[in-house]
Amino acid sequence: MHKQRGEKLWYIPDGYIPELSSGNLTSHESICVVNTASEDALLKITIFFEDREPMEDIMVVVSARRTKHIRTSSLHIEGVPIPVGVPYAIEVLSDIPIIVQYSRLDSTQAENALMSVMAYPIKSER
Amino acid sequence: MHKQRGEKLWYIPDGYIPELSSGNLTSHESICVVNTASEDALLKITIFFEDREPMEDIMVVVSARRTKHIRTSSLHIEGVPIPVGVPYAIEVLSDIPIIVQYSRLDSTQAENALMSVMAYPIKSER
Amino acid sequence: MHKQRGEKLWYIPDGYIPELSSGNLTSHESICVVNTASEDALLKITIFFEDREPMEDIMVVVSARRTKHIRTSSLHIEGVPIPVGVPYAIEVLSDIPIIVQYSRLDSTQAENALMSVMAYPIKSER
């Protein structure tokens, strides 16, 4: 059995899907997860906005001993995606410990720009 | 009732508002906050400089179950904003736990550059 | 004797070796390690993928009182390198405490883009 590593609850306050792309690369964000354990991780993702109610409990599975780089543009609730060009924040809740990083590629202008942060972990009471 | 998450006191040592913009995007910084709780968060922001007294206690509200991406250029005390082109540092103090990330878009040159960090949390004594 | 600093186990969920380069700089990633101790550190690096079994236990030595900026393109198992253009995640396990940062230079388009994160440390039971 491989050990579970990380935490079950993570936050990324600065989410934003750029409206435009140019050049060879498409603007996008990724929520990058690694699951080191021998069992699958079931994630519930919640999206917070500035001016409306949260989108709650978008479900994603990350398989045992695998990584998953989740495009935020692929997330939706009953076919409704996260709106582009709108500031939001991300909560990632998992049933087992995982590790979460967030990266954004912005190609609004001709050349691309990159940013990345480790998500902020909430330590479980142990 | 939704749980409070994060910490009440956060620091960002590298603040800087670029003087110039070019291309389609305006240079700017954002202090990105998420408030997961069922009550509003009242923030007091303090700005530290290299060569003068701090600007203290700029007030911002982040509503319950919302995020707020605060442009630093919007912060002011009695109409006096943070000066551009000057190194500074940021303290964010909240009355309830929140999570804070800092991002900068620099479009001084024709193409944009991005950077982002999770702010540094000071753990409350509990 | 110089003190050991940091942790023995670190994770970077967002690994990616760009396929293309242009301009003066080659796209690359680096796992940057500092070993503050008076003895060498022996690292075992494991690579996790989205759709295949992990590459396990790639060995790297970081000498006493030295840093090492490890190009991920230099890592291999029996001559097989990490594939380019594929999302992956990185585990760094060391026999003594170290500190680990991850940086990526992407020059897919004419101008370069940079991102960097401190790796996520797993605290040893002490």
Added chain:
Amino acid sequence: MHKQRGEKLWYIPDGYIPELSSGNLTSHESICVVNTASEDALLKITIFFEDREPMEDIMVVVSARRTKHIRTSSLHIEGVPIPVGVPYAIEVLSDIPIIVQYSRLDSTQAENALMSVMAYPIKSER
């Protein structure tokens, strides 16, 4: 009396002073420190290399209730600066708690690229 905040010992594994600049901005790195306390902070900075002995105990003062954004190109021991184009790592030791962030602007190519990380803190035994 204003409270001390942060930690006394911080690490940045990925240091690098670009050799070239182009366009309007000069490539540079900054070690950004904020000192929230009512007394000055005395820093000793040590630089680790891949292939030679460390440069130890470069002294810097950060005044009470001030920030300082320290250009690494300004650091030297008896007139000898940190070499450009060479990978290195940074240790920042302070006599009182501070908070440390590291940022790099790379303008090797025509447009600038930015990266930033919070330095890695070593928690004091308390």
